[in-house]
Amino acid sequence: MGSWKAYRFPVIMLAAIIIGSIAGFIWGEDAMAVQPLGDLFLNMMFTIVVPLVFFSIASAVAVMDSVKRLGRILGSMMIVFIVTGIISSCLMLAAVIAFPPAENVSVNEEQPAQQEEQGSFADQLVETFTVSDFIDIFSTENMLALIVFAMLVGVATGLSGEAGKPFASFLQSGSEVFMKIVALVLYYAPIGLGAYFAALVGEYGPQLIGEYAKAVAVYYPVAILYFVFGFSFYAWIAGGKQGFSRFWKNIFAPAVTSLGTASSVASLPVNLNAARNAGVPKDIRETILPIGATIHMDGSCLSAILKIAFVFGVFQMEFTGLDTYLTAIGIALLSGMVMSGVPGGGFIGEIMIVTLYGLPIEALPIITAIGIVVDPPATTVNVAGDNVSSMLVARFLEGRNWMNVHF
Template identity: 30%
Template sequence: MNLTKKILIALVAGALVGLGFNIFVPEAVFNGFDEYLFTPLGQIFLNLIMMVVVPLVLFSIILGAAGLGDPKALGRIGGKALIYFMATSVIALSLAISLAYLIQPGEPGLMGDLDETYQADEAPPVMETLLNIIPQNPIEAMASGEMLQIIAFAILVGLALGRLGEKTKGIVKLVEQGNEVMMFLVGIAMKLAPYGAFGLIASAIGKLGLSVLQSMLAYMFTIIIALILHTIITYGGAVAIFAKRNPIEHFKAYIPVMAVAFSTSSSNATLPTAMKVTEQDLKVSKPVTSFVVPLGATINMDGTAIMQAVATVFIAQVFAVSLSFMDLLTIILTATLASIGTAGVPGVGMIMLAMVLSSVGLPVEGITLVLAVDRILDMMRTAVNVTGDSACAVIIDRYERKRLEKEVAAEPTES
């Protein structure tokens, strides 16, 4: 049985076990199983994956930048990636707002009194985030897992190695070997993925149960439909039109990554698996994979953006607040910029939602309405986020290959 089937079976089994514990077993008994079985299973897997994230990103981006050599090439790939991420975010937000108004998930006074004590953390200003991309201390950035700073440092080191050429070939060889070691460790960690997925899902479903899900069914249904449509239409269409690939085959190859993203709810935790599958199964070149996938894991949040839009309209409906057309445009603009401004910030989903609510004058306390089911939805939107990264990678890879073919064809031939 291949890894994909094992992970999918583990997800289903974990959901059934968690639901069974929630319905039939006393809470104290479930807490015991959760503390000594479910959570440790998930945590061991998460720790193994997170252990290799920083060195893997560092080595792979250094190799990618060194392989490109030319800063223009790096700027070209980065520019295309940013345009793709921004465009798909706008599409995701527009789709989510349209569905929220079509389905009307919120009813005035739906959830009764709110917890007025809720305080959302504030995100740093976008300009501060941009200025902080260059790390003052690269070692500190790696120790604290500041992905944007790690990416920036790795790009600069890679460009330096590419320009210095033969002088630094020993360092390049060492980085290549380090990258191989990290990929080997990823393979070991992935053997534990089914057990980790089982523990994470069983723990989440066991805590939530069905009662809280039923009261928020319309809200969840709206987000899930938006996520599915965005994945099939936007990503599938982009892969078919721009990458000239079969979307079904693309998604089929990427199922292991989606499953890991679903169980971990973390784009960074999914990053090692995503890079391995993108390069080996989707046949994307190493330079493109090394740059686009980590960048996407940091700033591409289409699934999160969908949640922001639906949650904002939902909260507005619960509070009986009418949003104008300009308010809707503000939601789209704020959520798109927030995906960059809050990159790498813990609890990014709720911070982005607080920013969006404030931008249209809705009470931040409304976040309390959606907190109960956010864990389940976080799994789904993370799976969508990482799928968008893969679509971007195959599209850019095709255009880079076509550009290389044209350059080769344009070279003068010897007579």
């Protein structure tokens, strides 16, 4: 019953997508009559994303003032999170280059707009991370600038001390309110996604479904390989043979819990206990694991690269070149860091992918279907990644003998 409660919503959405796809296959182009129901869902999601990202990031940064004394821990944590995120992204990048998803289907939607004139690199950098007018910050076209602004608001709120606490409460309240709005909109998601896929399959045929199976067949082996070999390597760096042994001795409970709940946050108590049993110091594990449950997503980085490569294939865009690969890795890290630790939070990362690449909004349900079917192993990789990251930070801060001192 607990597993059904955790997976009820993804199962319902997946069932809706399957039913919609079958309807599209049976009725053909006549199924396009229900596309407005899908467009309604997309429009609502894109309306919510700007205030949601602002309040979520600003409130998260604002409350970090309480852990300033743990500056070294936070600094080491961010280095570990970024490095492991890059490694996981590169692993999936190699997989999608070797086995390109969605190479046999084309969706003739509007292509991302290309700038006719490119300014200097400095000008492009300024335009990417800033806007010239305050009103422009609240637009999906300027998502990176919005993130920078939200982080500045959060930092300023934290540095304001007592005077900033009421505003910090406002930011936290805003984050909760907009997450609740997302939850309300998601009640309509099965109808919206089912309708959209009915129209999609009705127009482009069942070959699109085969490409989804291929994408899933790429993700699961890569996720398993990263879990087994990647985390074993990290544990060995953290504590040699002893670190390897302790990681595998204690990781089973968090892995099973995350697989059964589909939530990094729900797995947090079990993960904290596993880190304690592995000997990770209290201040390190109690700082890194709660933060990691929302901003450290190795499994989500894996799925983000897959989603990007898939949507490039669907829209017949070239997924080649060093600049394209580096951009994909950057977006995977960014989308992973704004994902919530609750089931369904992957929607936000998917919206980030669509908006940062300037894709048409029709790309959202196409990659959402991938997120639904890869969410269980992605969550397990996320949780185990938080655990081994706490071991790595303990190694960097406490020295090579940390396991003997703190066990």
